[in-house]
Amino acid sequence: MNISITEIGVFCLTAAFVLSAVQAGVVAAGQVKTMRGIERYAEGISLAAAIAIAASFIILIVAFIRSDFSVVNVYEHSHTDKPLLYKISGAWGSHEGSMLLWCTILLVYGALITLLGQGLPASLRHKALGVQGLLGAAFTGFTLFSSNPLGRLDPAPVQGLSLNPALQDPALAFHPPMLYLGYVGFSVVFSFAVAALIEGRLDRAWARWVRPWVLVAWSFLTVGITLGAFWAYYELGWGGWWAWDPVENASFMPWLAATAMLHSAIVMEKRDALKAWTVFLAILAFTFSMMGAFLVRSGLLTSVHAFAVDPQRGILLVSILFVTAGSGFALYGLRVPNLAPGGLFAPVSREASLVLNNLLLSAALTSVFLGTLYPLLMQAVFDRAMSVGAPYYLLVFGPIMVAGLAVAPISALMSWKRSDLKGVLQRLAIAFAVAALCAALGLLLYKGADFMAEAGYFVGLLTGFWLVFGSLRLVWERTRGGHPVRRFLGLPLATHGMLLAHIGLGVFVLGAVVESHAKLSLQEVMAVGDTAKLGAYELTFTGTYQAEGKNYDAQGGIFAITDASGHRVCEARPQRRFYPASNDVQSKVWLCFRPLSDLYVVMAQPQDKAGRAAWQIRFFYNPWVRLIFLGPVLMALGGVLSLCDRRLRVAVATRARALKPGPAAEEVA
Amino acid sequence: MKRLLLAFLLLAAPMAAYAGPAADEARAQKLFTEVRCVACQGQDIADSDAAIAGDMRREIRQAVAAGRSDADIRADLYRHYGDYVLFRPRFSGSNLLLWGVPPLIVIGGIAALLIMTRRRSETRAYALSEAEQKRLDDLTKNI
Numbered sequence: 001m002n003i004s005i006t007e008i009g010v011f012c013l014t015a016a017f018v019l020s021a022v023q024a025g026v027v028a029a030g031q032v033k034t035m036r037g038i039e040r041y042a043e044g045i046s047l048a049a050a051i052a053i054a055a056s057f058i059i060l061i062v063a064f065i066r067s068d069f070s071v072v073n074v075y076e077h078s079h080t081d082k083p084l085l086y087k088i089s090g091a092w093g094s095h096e097g098s099m100l101l102w103c104t105i106l107l108v109y110g111a112l113i114t115l116l117g118q119g120l121p122a123s124l125r126h127k128a129l130g131v132q133g134l135l136g137a138a139f140t141g142f143t144l145f146s147s148n149p150l151g152r153l154d155p156a157p158v159q160g161l162s163l164n165p166a167l168q169d170p171a172l173a174f175h176p177p178m179l180y181l182g183y184v185g186f187s188v189v190f191s192f193a194v195a196a197l198i199e200g201r202l203d204r205a206w207a208r209w210v211r212p213w214v215l216v217a218w219s220f221l222t223v224g225i226t227l228g229a230f231w232a233y234y235e236l237g238w239g240g241w242w243a244w245d246p247v248e249n250a251s252f253m254p255w256l257a258a259t260a261m262l263h264s265a266i267v268m269e270k271r272d273a274l275k276a277w278t279v280f281l282a283i284l285a286f287t288f289s290m291m292g293a294f295l296v297r298s299g300l301l302t303s304v305h306a307f308a309v310d311p312q313r314g315i316l317l318v319s320i321l322f323v324t325a326g327s328g329f330a331l332y333g334l335r336v337p338n339l340a341p342g343g344l345f346a347p348v349s350r351e352a353s354l355v356l357n358n359l360l361l362s363a364a365l366t367s368v369f370l371g372t373l374y375p376l377l378m379q380a381v382f383d384r385a386m387s388v389g390a391p392y393y394l395l396v397f398g399p400i401m402v403a404g405l406a407v408a409p410i411s412a413l414m415s416w417k418r419s420d421l422k423g424v425l426q427r428l429a430i431a432f433a434v435a436a437l438c439a440a441l442g443l444l445l446y447k448g449a450d451f452m453a454e455a456g457y458f459v460g461l462l463t464g465f466w467l468v469f470g471s472l473r474l475v476w477e478r479t480r481g482g483h484p485v486r487r488f489l490g491l492p493l494a495t496h497g498m499l500l501a502h503i504g505l506g507v508f509v510l511g512a513v514v515e516s517h518a519k520l521s522l523q524e525v526m527a528v529g530d531t532a533k534l535g536a537y538e539l540t541f542t543g544t545y546q547a548e549g550k551n552y553d554a555q556g557g558i559f560a561i562t563d564a565s566g567h568r569v570c571e572a573r574p575q576r577r578f579y580p581a582s583n584d585v586q587s588k589v590w591l592c593f594r595p596l597s598d599l600y601v602v603m604a605q606p607q608d609k610a611g612r613a614a615w616q617i618r619f620f621y622n623p624w625v626r627l628i629f630l631g632p633v634l635m636a637l638g639g640v641l642s643l644c645d646r647r648l649r650v651a652v653a654t655r656a657r658a659l660k661p662g663p664a665a666e667e668v669a
Numbered sequence: 670m671k672r673l674l675l676a677f678l679l680l681a682a683p684m685a686a687y688a689g690p691a692a693d694e695a696r697a698q699k700l701f702t703e704v705r706c707v708a709c710q711g712q713d714i715a716d717s718d719a720a721i722a723g724d725m726r727r728e729i730r731q732a733v734a735a736g737r738s739d740a741d742i743r744a745d746l747y748r749h750y751g752d753y754v755l756f757r758p759r760f761s762g763s764n765l766l767l768w769g770v771p772p773l774i775v776i777g778g779i780a781a782l783l784i785m786t787r788r789r790s791e792t793r794a795y796a797l798s799e800a801e802q803k804r805l806d807d808l809t810k811n812i
Contacts, residue, residue: 238716245711347786359778367771374758374767388767389713389756391703396771403775449695523718604718616718 006071009059009150012052013100016107017144019049020136023110027130040122042129043114049136050111057104060149061091070156073097073149079162079581081551089173090163095297095313096149098176102293103140105177105184110136113188120209127195128188135187138320146313162581165552171231179224179251183289185217186254189261190286193279194328197335202275207268210282212643214265217285218258219639225251226632237587237602239521239620241628244390249372250295253365254288257281260361267351270416274355276336281358283332287325294321346418353411360404367396394456405463405509408502409470413477431473435465446518453517460513467506471499497642501635508631514624521621525607527614536564537599539619545573552577554588557603557615561592569594572601576615597623697733700742701726703757713756 023045030039060073064087069075077097078090092101110132117125143149166172192210196202228251233241242248261281267274294317345351371388378384409431413424439461448454478495479487522534531540540560547554554575561569570592577586592599604616701715706722714722732742746754758764797805 238712240716243711347783352782352786355782356779359782360775363771363774363778366774370767370770374764378763382763384752384763386752386758386764387705387754387756388758389703389705391757392767395757396768400771400775449692449699453695453699 005059006063006068006150006152009056009063010144010148012056012059013103013140013144013148013150016049016053016056016103017137017140019045019052020107020110020133020140023049023133024130024137025133027126027133030126039126039130042126042133046107046110046114046129046132049133050107053100053104053107053140056150057091057100060097060100061088063150064088064091067160068156069158069160070153071149072151072153075153075157075160077163078160079551080159081581082162082168083550085170085173086163086168089167089176091149092176093163093167094149096143096147096151098180099139099143099147100149101176102180102184103136103143105180106132106139106187107136109184109188113191117209124192124195124199124201124206124209127198128191131191131194132187135191135324138324142316142320146316160581162551162579165577165579165582165584165586166235169231169235171227172235175224175227175231177224178220178227180293182217182219182221182224183254183293185213185220186258186282186286186289188213189217189282190328193282194331197279197331200335200338202279202339204269204272207265207278211262211265211269214258214262214282214285215639215643218255218262219636219643221251221255221258222632222636222639225255226629226636230629233625234589234591234600237589237604237618239519239600239602239618239622241515241625244371244388244393246295246372249368250288250292253368253372254285254292256361256365256368257285257288260358260365261285263354263361264358267354271345271351273345273351274358276339277358279336280332283325283328287321287328290321290324294318348414348421349419350411350414350416353407353414357404357407357411360400360407364397364400364404367393367400371396398456402459402463405467405505408467408505409473412471412474412498412502427477428470428473431469432466435462435469438465442514448517457513457517460509460517464506464508464510464513467509468503471502471506475499493645494642497638497640497645499638500641501638504631504634504636504638506631507627507634511624511627511629511631515622515628518623519620522619524617524619525609525614526617527609527612530614532617532619534619535621537569537619537621538562539572539601539617541617547575549577551581552579552586554578557617559590559601559617561599561601569599572599574601574603576603576606593626596626597621598625693733694730696739697726697730700729700733700739703743703755704729704746705754705756707750707754 023042026041026045027039029035030037030042060071062068063071063074064078065084067074067078067080067087069078073094073096074090077094078087082090090097092098110129113125113128113132117128189210192206192213196206225248228248229241232243232248233239258281261278264274264278264281268278294314297314297317371392374388375386378386409428410421410424413427414421439458442461443454443458446454446457448457475488478491479485481487520535522532522539524530524532526532526541528541528543531538533539538561540562541557542560543558545556545558547556554577556573556575559572559574561572563569572590572592574590575588577588578584579586587602587604590601592601598620600618600620600622602618604618607614607616698715702713704714704725706712706714706717706719706725708719708721709717712722714725729742732745737745743755743757743759747759752758758767760768
């Protein structure tokens, strides 16, 4: 075996590990009197480490593209027949590869602290780089020593074992990078929190510096979770999109913590209050991010999403998690009692309403946390197997979240310091009336199983419409009195972002409520010529066909779907795909896109029906399901809009400083 | 208030009897989502095509048709299969924290906030006693 590009990749990974350790080391050394000043080298080192790790990641991707089976990881997760996109996404389709992706994003974020943080006080920036370096060293070290994705295989096999067919999907190709950009984004927030705790300085400026990072991470995480849900929806073929599975919950918990922090950081920035709480959430968000990424692999949770599990690695990862989070919280406990007390506020004010928002979000987060870990705990302590599923979350998480969402439009209309609740409610009365009317209309079209189902449906619709119309009320107030378009465009981008995010949340709630209550499903064994009825739709099995993909052979069914008046709605062509490389059969769902709803056809196991060849057919009508995926996209766009606000731009301080010498120089001239 | 009342009336209007075979099936479907398919990975029996899920669906349909209440059916399932099949955990002593902590945070949190804001306003309303006022006046007079 001769030295090749792969070995250069391993070298780069090693370099990234050493550089990260040195980055943390110089910052620590710089705290000693005689070596003061040395910590500024952390800036250059962070750039070098990012370049090194990016090089090693690119080399892994190249190995996948070239199907270089002398690399174990490529052999185990790729195949020459795979389409190019899935060869590339195979690079992060395994435990080792995804660890390298995690490290790459971590170190690149570290470099961004240097590049975009030039306007921050040097001591804070350097300490944040030091913490980021420690994190970088821990994770690159773990990757290098226990999960090296560039390990060699000699002799090299001629063909690979291929990627799990369920993972060969465009949504899932982009799901991990988006999710990790979110998870790891909170590492920057964590580093800034720890740096500020070490400095002992937590003020409004800190909240302003950190908020853009929270927004970036939150927006990516929103998109990442949505892609995952969308994948589960149309690839797994069960007609649903969220199962409250432990792994899904694990990605949802950092999102809830970050959402709470986005709101509490506003209070800290505007009113110098809630400091300790905001920093707590900063540490919590990254802790949950690490849990989300690693609990899956530790073997503690079993799930459809799990990578191959190795207990030893799992223990290592969980130890990194506990040491990181533990030291963060320990430092927090040491420092927080010494913080200067924050500003006071009246019980009826914008800040008080945001405190209520945070309280409700924390309670909701606690319910998800308990629901996810309770079965583990019961198993470990009492050796009793138990389950927590969707009904629990609907009963506990649901009402708390409804209360939280109900506060949002009220909070947005309140003024800081002291507000007038009655006045705000009066301003919102029309929005509430319209929302209630829409919800009542929706209820008339729905027949639930019992009173509870109908009450749940009504309250859910009311919440969704309330968020939408309550936000529109704010738009109307801010734009009335001539030139509405100019006034609308003149609103601060942060306000646009907030409105879009709240409306997006409302859109999501509407989709989720309608889909979960009014969906119809049918499961039947059908042969060619059979007909089945679902609600107003009729499904006729008209024939079968054969198809061939790049790395699979497919048998497909042709179904004609007609509506109540006999008009043909669409032709569904679901498939059963056989992947010879992994000897695996995968059902490929067919979606008939209606504007808001989907008709969803799955062809499952073949069966014998009175001597005729037949298949288990599942047919779903998923009303308003489009909104479930549209809403979060609007929310993420809202996050991006907020991020573009001049006030919050990551580099804003840099630019302000760069501009300053301008006029001064002119004066001299 | 009137609007609230109207909303309530609209809510109550379709409350006409939930009975008949269609309602039975709807009730059974709702129960299916509460029961774990033991042979599958994290699926409820409503979505699963495993044989055991089919058997359990049939059992529940029969129980619903026999007029047993949801609570009875849940109790039967618990007796036969244990806690593991219930996606909706029982309200039992060992599940106290699971069900109790989130609402407790909401109630306790709101109570704590109310007490804090009240205490703060009390501090603000603190008035000087006569002696203190006199001492303050003396001090300021000398400036």
